[in-house]
Amino acid sequence: MLRKRDRITKKCQWSLDVLDRAIKRVNDDRISLHKAAQEFKIPYSTLQKRYRRLEQTSPRLGRKPIFFPDQERILTDHLIDMTNLVYGLDSMKFRKIAYECAEQLKIPHNFNKKSKCAGPDWLEGFLKRNTNISVRKPESTSINRIEGFNKKEVELFYKNLEELMVKNKYEAHQIFNMDETGVYTVQEPGNILAKTGQKRVGTVTSWERRKTVTVVCAINFAGVYVPPMFTYPRQDHSPLLEKDGPPGAIYDCSKNGWTNESLFFKWLQHFKTFVKSCEDNKILLILDNHNSHLTLEAHEFCKANYITMLSTPLHSSHRLQPLDITFSGPLKKAYNRECDLYFKSKNLIKVTPYDIAGLFQKAYSKVALMDKAISGFRATGISPINTNIFNEDDLRREYCCYQHSG
Missing domain, CATH: 3.30.420.10 (Ribonuclease H-like superfamily/Ribonuclease H)
Structure with missing residues (x-):
């Protein structure tokens, strides 16, 4: 199960909109960066860096993602394709695929190399960044559904088959x-003929194990x-x-x-x-x-x-x-x-x-x-x-x- 953490830090309380207003105030009213930082409650060093480099990006906390957006899109497309073709990818399987992807693309990562699996925290962040993917609870698991050969599953298979054809x-x-x-x-050994009523019937086979x-x-x-x-x-x-x-x-x-x-x-x-x-x-x-x-x-x-x-x-x-x-x-x-x-x-x-x-x-x-x-x-x-x-x-x-x- 994915975990939900409450925000406890007081860093990055400002937003991109507040940053824009602070820079506009510096440019239009010719006030100092120190004064603008105090007025809009933005750290002076942050405002100075953004003002000089015009680095207009939203504030970000924590480690940067392992994958770039286009690389995460590959994972997302793979997940959707597998779902459409009747493959079920649970969170563990998907985390293993993420590890495989990082290794294949030679991306530095801190995934678990022993289990060859990305962590639950990575998956939590991935789902937040890719809102078109969600963890859904499986439908009620009757014995018939567990067995797999039931009307709904068979109809879905033939539907996919027909579309591809x-x-x-x-x-x-x-x-x-x-x-x-x-x-x-x-x-x-196949069936052999033996005396009627004989309980034990053996034949010669190779290797016991x-x-x-x-x-x-x-x-x-x-x-x-x-x-x-x-x-x-x-x-x-x-x-x-x-x-x-x-x-x-x-x-x-x-x-x-x-x-x-x-x-x-x-x-x-x-x-x-x-x-x-x-x-x-x-x-x-x-x-x-x-x-x-x-x-x-x-x-x-x-x-x-x-x-x-x-x-x-x-x-x-x-x-x-x-x-x-x-x-x-x-x-x-x-x-x-x-x-x-x-x-x-x-x-x-x-x-x-x-x-x-x-x-x-x-x-x-x-x-x-x-x-x-x-x-x-x-x-x-x-x-x-x-x-x-x-x-x-x-x-x-x-x-x-x-x-x-x-």
Whole structure:
């Protein structure tokens, strides 16, 4: 919560209007600066400085702002753009973006370098200087709204989608969906046959404690697949991790194997190179509402390269992400089968992170089909646009499922 401080200083009690009248009195009536300062209750040194330099600015207390007005305008525009595209930026996320902006522009600042975040006092000052931005209390959070897949959120998504389609006239090859999926060193065993009544049924799998590798995939409505990006849970990358991987794929590492802000930006650069976006080839990129997608760096990169990011509502990927609908499930099943075959053919040799790219490629080549991509966009009503793809029963069913699962 932002804090409100009461003014306790007696400095700068004068206003710019009083200063103007004092200077006018000196010029018109030829009185001394000392006399004018006493008469209008302005410090003599202040009046002298303003009179000699004609520095007609309002009095200012405290530290000067970190950003110049035009730089704060960049932050304001980013905040408004994110809000319009269904991204919710709370005060903490926005303060982190302010820190990122200061670092990116190499502006001296006193923000917290450990948490990589601007302070609440900075945000308070920012809101006072930019009155078109305000902190608003979220609407009442019913269970249905928390789940995200509800009528209001879905209608807003399709409204934004329709406006972008009308404005930019995207064709099938320009409409993309991006999503992340996890693959593991431990395959998920499928159903097996066993004696009726037997309580415990086991199968052989690799590693008891699995390691997660995040794979970023993207498709368009024309059925084209962007070469994926792999993120491994380790400190340093090794070329051995790329063995037999998908052609054109890129590879990197993070501490936990998840995609973070810098890795998402790396993927965006990879994506831009593949799709060749330009003024004559504008791209729509539909993706989920993850924190790593909210950075100012990513937003500015997309604007400069004619890529528009549109977010799906929170917790709606299973209904509004084409990749989730027709691709991710079959991909994981195919990957588990490849792991199982590899594991058994190698006489119980463990699947390691160095095997993942090759096993993934075998599964990927079987599942990454044109018809799966196209049917995913159709099933979500994204392309061609079908705002009535979900009816009241669909929304009610989601609500009931959420209640029962809770």
